Amino acid sequence: MKRTTLFVLMTAAAGVLGGCAGMNQSASEGGNPFATASFQSILKNDFAPKGQAKLDRLVQTKQQYECSKYEYLGKPMPAEMSKKLESEAMAGIVYPKDGKFLGDWKAGLKIAEDGKGKQWSDNPDKPSGGNCLACHEMVKNDPSQGNIGPSLVDYGKLRGNSEAILKYTWGRIYDSAAYNACSWMPSFGAHHILTEQQMKDVMALLMDPKSPVNAN
Numbered sequence: 001m002k003r004t005t006l007f008v009l010m011t012a013a014a015g016v017l018g019g020c021a022g023m024n025q026s027a028s029e030g031g032n033p034f035a036t037a038s039f040q041s042i043l044k045n046d047f048a049p050k051g052q053a054k055l056d057r058l059v060q061t062k063q064q065y066e067c068s069k070y071e072y073l074g075k076p077m078p079a080e081m082s083k084k085l086e087s088e089a090m091a092g093i094v095y096p097k098d099g100k101f102l103g104d105w106k107a108g109l110k111i112a113e114d115g116k117g118k119q120w121s122d123n124p125d126k127p128s129g130g131n132c133l134a135c136h137e138m139v140k141n142d143p144s145q146g147n148i149g150p151s152l153v154d155y156g157k158l159r160g161n162s163e164a165i166l167k168y169t170w171g172r173i174y175d176s177a178a179y180n181a182c183s184w185m186p187s188f189g190a191h192h193i194l195t196e197q198q199m200k201d202v203m204a205l206l207m208d209p210k211s212p213v214n215a216n
């Protein structure tokens with residue numbers, strides 16, 4: 001998805017919110033229209049649990065709650081709060097148990113291309129994809145890739161593979177909110193989207209000199 005499309009979608013969503021009763025009550029909820037009883041009841045009435053998509057998905061995490069509140073208010077989040085959310089996310093990062101960050105880049109490429117998983121119609125016993133290419137350019141000169149996130153072409157070539165870079169990249173994939181409280185990147189580890197092995201494979205895709213990210 002391209003950045004412009006996302007903004008159009010977000011604007012459309014804000015328009016819908018602006019028209020509902022939740023807005024009037026939002027002041028008493030610290031300005032978050034998603035938290036009002038009326039908005040929550042609209043959600044509960046309009047969504048039905050199906051397959052693995054249960055209604056607990058409507059419950060925002062503290063980070064999602066605070067980020068949508070400031071997004072809605074059109075105000076920057078106070079630095080103290082973003083720092084706190086980032087350090088909480090950082091404390092939750094689980095690094096590879098065997099100390100090895102890199103798996104198989106070929107498996108990583110399939111994961112980066114795969115946008116399946118977590119929907120009610122997906123088999124919950126099958127591993128989910130990472131859908132990295134929906135937001136990032138990872139392979140040079142392929143116009144089908146998205147640009148919501150920065151280009152990752154030549155990632156390993158440009159950054160090297162020091163312990164610090166390996167840890168940073170793992171942390172980004174595990175829970176991007178550790179580096180940017182209101183990051184738009186899914187928290188692949190913290191929200192159990194990818195397994196430890198899958199994250200290692202995607203890491204190898206970014207780092208391996210032979211992967212299409214670096215060999216181009």
Ligand code: HEC
Nearest residue numbers: 130131132135148149150169172176180183184185186202
């Ligand atoms: C929904 C969009 C989205 C998806 C899907 C996504 N990312 Fe991101 N990613 C971003 C954004 C946006 C940033 C920029 C930083 C931020 O906003 O926090 C980013 C930043 C990064 C960074 C840090 C880049 C830097 O210059 O330091 C890495 C590495 C990364 N993403 C890897 C991945 C990998 C690997 C996947 C798939 C497993 C993935 N991303 C999936 C949106 C996404």
